Amino acid sequence: MNAFAEAFATERAASLPASWGDTQHNRWFIVDQLPQAIMLVHEDRSMLSANPMARRLIDGGAIRINDGRLTALGQLGSLPLARLLAQAAAGAALDCAVWFERCLSTGLLHLSRSRHSQAGLSLPPPGSPVLLVVQIDQPALAQSARIDAIAQKYQLSATERHVLMLLADGMTVEGSARHLAVQLSTVRSHVRALLGKTQAPSLMQLLRWTGSAQALPH
Incomplete structure (x- = not known):
């Protein structure tokens, strides 16, 4: 999970073939096809982007957004999420177990710092976008x-x-x-x-x- 997340959290354009053209567009096209829920969230919990799987979890209530901010992910409420996002924004790569009460499923949450340039975002300092990857267990x-x-x-x-x-x-x-x-x-x-x-x-x-x-x- 760490290696997978870091592949999108760090700049990789130099390793992609020239035929790919817009590497940023193609990278996020791939992310949209993945079965993991992937989100970019600002350090202040503002939602920046979510792939289709993440949007399905949001629609199903497993991930909650209020006023554009991430307020809950599984059993994690706003305070523990804020702590995790702050640590990830500071450069830590974190993994923690999550569970979802509605469907009694479990999973792994990975957080790591992303880059403004890669995400195509113009963000005011302070703060950094954080990549969140949720892998739902398939027992x-x-x-x-x-x-x-x-x-x-x-x-x-x-x-x-x-x-x-x-x-x-x-x-x-x-x-x-x-x-x-x-x-x-x-x-x-x-x-x-x-x-x-x-x-x-x-x-x-x-x-x-x-x-x-x-x-x-x-």
Whole structure:
């Protein structure tokens, strides 16, 4: 996230091909297509720009704007936002977790100082524009990728992977047996195989690995 944000928070025109022409226009065209919510906000919380994803969050109430100023982003109100913007405007690159009550979703907020010239803005001193990037978590995608990583690392069979997926989704061993239309003893055998291949101390620990960001044990 930091590297991504800094790519737009610092001047990069020299690295772009001449055929791009108006690099500022093309850069913001790319930003408009990204799935992250991206905003430029002045240090005093005045909104300067927002891409389509950010506008959708604003329309849905996850981000609140009053009188042209950013007043809330997830659980962050105006005071903590003002502190974060001041730190970012001073040159700090910040990351913090955010959550959104209406949809019970979570995400990562990144803040870093932008440049007046790059943003195409004419801003009165003091203060600087700050780039805000909100990456909304996608738990289902992350869990699926995590299970794929476990399956490849520990050479799980297709059936073992399927059983792990069902259990990670909250299904019980008994429910998994009914879902797969097999004997309970068959699913228990798959669970024993999963524990043996992964060397997980318990099924609970194995399921924790499917939803954790920590590195898998070697």
